[in-house]
Amino acid sequence: MYNTLTGQIEPLEPADGKALRMYACGPTVYDYGHIGNFRTFLQVDILRRALKLTGTALRHVMNITDVDDKIIRNAAEAGVPIGDYTKKYVEAFFEDLEWLRIERPELMVHATKHIPQRVTLVEKLAAAGAAYKTEDGSWYFRLRSFPEYGKLSKKDLSGMEDGARVDVDEYEKDSARDFALWKAAKPGETSWDTAIGRGRPGWHIECSAMAMEYLGESFDLHAGGEDLMFPHHENEIAQSESVTHKTFARHWMHVRFLLVDGRKMSKSEGNFYTLRDLLLRGYKASAIRLALVSVPYGHQLNFTCGGLTEATKAIERLRTFKERVTAGNFAAGENSAIQEAAKKARADYLEALANDLNTADARAPIFELVRAANTAMDQGQFFSGDRDAVLPVLADFDAVFDVLEDRDAEPTRRALEWAKEAGRMGEVAPELLAARSLSDEQIEALVAERTAAKKARNFARADAIRNELMEKGVILEDSKDGVKWKRK
Numbered sequence: 001m002y003n004t005l006t007g008q009i010e011p012l013e014p015a016d017g018k019a020l021r022m023y024a025c026g027p028t029v030y031d032y033g034h035i036g037n038f039r040t041f042l043q044v045d046i047l048r049r050a051l052k053l054t055g056t057a058l059r060h061v062m063n064i065t066d067v068d069d070k071i072i073r074n075a076a077e078a079g080v081p082i083g084d085y086t087k088k089y090v091e092a093f094f095e096d097l098e099w100l101r102i103e104r105p106e107l108m109v110h111a112t113k114h115i116p117q118r119v120t121l122v123e124k125l126a127a128a129g130a131a132y133k134t135e136d137g138s139w140y141f142r143l144r145s146f147p148e149y150g151k152l153s154k155k156d157l158s159g160m161e162d163g164a165r166v167d168v169d170e171y172e173k174d175s176a177r178d179f180a181l182w183k184a185a186k187p188g189e190t191s192w193d194t195a196i197g198r199g200r201p202g203w204h205i206e207c208s209a210m211a212m213e214y215l216g217e218s219f220d221l222h223a224g225g226e227d228l229m230f231p232h233h234e235n236e237i238a239q240s241e242s243v244t245h246k247t248f249a250r251h252w253m254h255v256r257f258l259l260v261d262g263r264k265m266s267k268s269e270g271n272f273y274t275l276r277d278l279l280l281r282g283y284k285a286s287a288i289r290l291a292l293v294s295v296p297y298g299h300q301l302n303f304t305c306g307g308l309t310e311a312t313k314a315i316e317r318l319r320t321f322k323e324r325v326t327a328g329n330f331a332a333g334e335n336s337a338i339q340e341a342a343k344k345a346r347a348d349y350l351e352a353l354a355n356d357l358n359t360a361d362a363r364a365p366i367f368e369l370v371r372a373a374n375t376a377m378d379q380g381q382f383f384s385g386d387r388d389a390v391l392p393v394l395a396d397f398d399a400v401f402d403v404l405e406d407r408d409a410e411p412t413r414r415a416l417e418w419a420k421e422a423g424r425m426g427e428v429a430p431e432l433l434a435a436r437s438l439s440d441e442q443i444e445a446l447v448a449e450r451t452a453a454k455k456a457r458n459f460a461r462a463d464a465i466r467n468e469l470m471e472k473g474v475i476l477e478d479s480k481d482g483v484k485w486k487r488k
């Protein structure tokens with residue numbers, strides 16, 4: 001894995017020889033997560049799963065930022081306590097994770113439940129001469145006390161003025177200044193009464209305090225989006241190492257931004273998407289998952305509708321193949337070419353994952369195997385021993401990519417329920433609405449009527465029913481076990 005801290009590709013291994021201790025910055029729950037956020041969480045999920053597949057145990061911590069500048073501001077505007085304000089976004093985040101099949105980390109920890117740990121850390125920083133209090137009762141980190149500041153983002157901050165301060169949680173690189181650890185209470189805003197005064201924590205101290213609480217002073221890997229490298233991660237290092245004098249995280253993984261249709265995603269550009277937006281447009285959760293991980297984490301992904309369609313087709317191809325192999329009646333024996341192809345596909349797949357988590361290269365050998373096996377089946381050269389060789393390779397692929405099983409109906413159904421409650425039915429794609437206009441029972445009845453019509457050789461009626469269902473987004477598949485149907 002590429003390590004941002006050292007600028008080199010390095011082995012990623014648990015220092016204790018047991019479990020990889022990793023921390024990944026989680027969401028700030030002031031809104032629904034957008035696909036840029038989820039690209040990061042998905043790439044971390046791919047890492048998790050690849051490590052587990054190759055036998056590495058994990059202790060993975062993710063924080064939920066449920067207090068920060070934006071949350072406090074929005075909650076105050078809405079006139080509700082911050083917990084009431086964030087509740088629906090926390091719930092939505094957990095739902096989104098489930099829909100995208102992102103595994104839950106071993107520990108998910110809330111910022112508001114760790115105020116004392118942050119206060120203690122500020123006290124330690126003050127004792128070490130790295131924090132000072134201002135007249136209004138806020139606490140700041142003294143950048144000059146940590147000469148290594150900038151070592152992660154490789155920024156030269158030598159021109160920085162000592163004592164110049166910034167009190168917002170997010171800021172640009174030219175405002176690298178002493179940053180807030182603790183902010184004095186302001187009237188009407190949420191605050192806590194603590195040993196260092198009445199106020200609320202700055203954002204950056206959250207990850208230092210929680211990472212060290214659950215992973216120790218020094219741990220294996222810290223991950224996050226590239227936008228967090230500076231100042232957030234740089235500040236985390238400064239806050240932690242000023243107290244411990246140990247390397248905070250040995251390895252840093254940064255997931256690059258995505259573009260949407262070749263441009264930076266933004267609400268003003270009209271190319272800003274949450275997971276829910278895409279589900280309402282009729283894209284399937286599995287396709288969104290695959291599209292978001294189709295380019296390796298260290299490269300920019302250009303997210304497009306074309307990419308989603310490609311992912312949809314790729315998944316369809318894999319699912320159809322798996323069904324063909326599973327349900328097929330094959331003679332006993334083996335085709336040595338398929339045996340070889342399966343072995344090679346597995347080796348190439350694992351090698352690509354081990355090579356800085358190259359998801360694009362990892363996909364390719366699986367599709368090559370599908371092609372070879374399909375051809376062999378077409379030619380009657382595929383045997384039961386080949387099935388036993390091919391299915392485990394698919395299982396290994398799915399242990400990481402997790403798109404083979406069709407679980408797409410549920411996220412779409414729940415997103416539609418959500419749209420109804422949120423008053424956003426106007427954004428739902430017409431095909432999707434049509435597909436939901438028939439209940440399962442109505443579809444079953446039409447399918448039965450079509451079967452009867454065919455039996456009675458009334459093919460016109462049978463075709464009419466098929467077309468009607470198609471228009472309403474229901475696809476029929478005639479198989480030897482009867483007619484199967486599914487929603488588009």
Ligand SMILES: [Zn+2]
Pocket residue numbers: 024025026207232
């Ligand atoms: Zn963080």
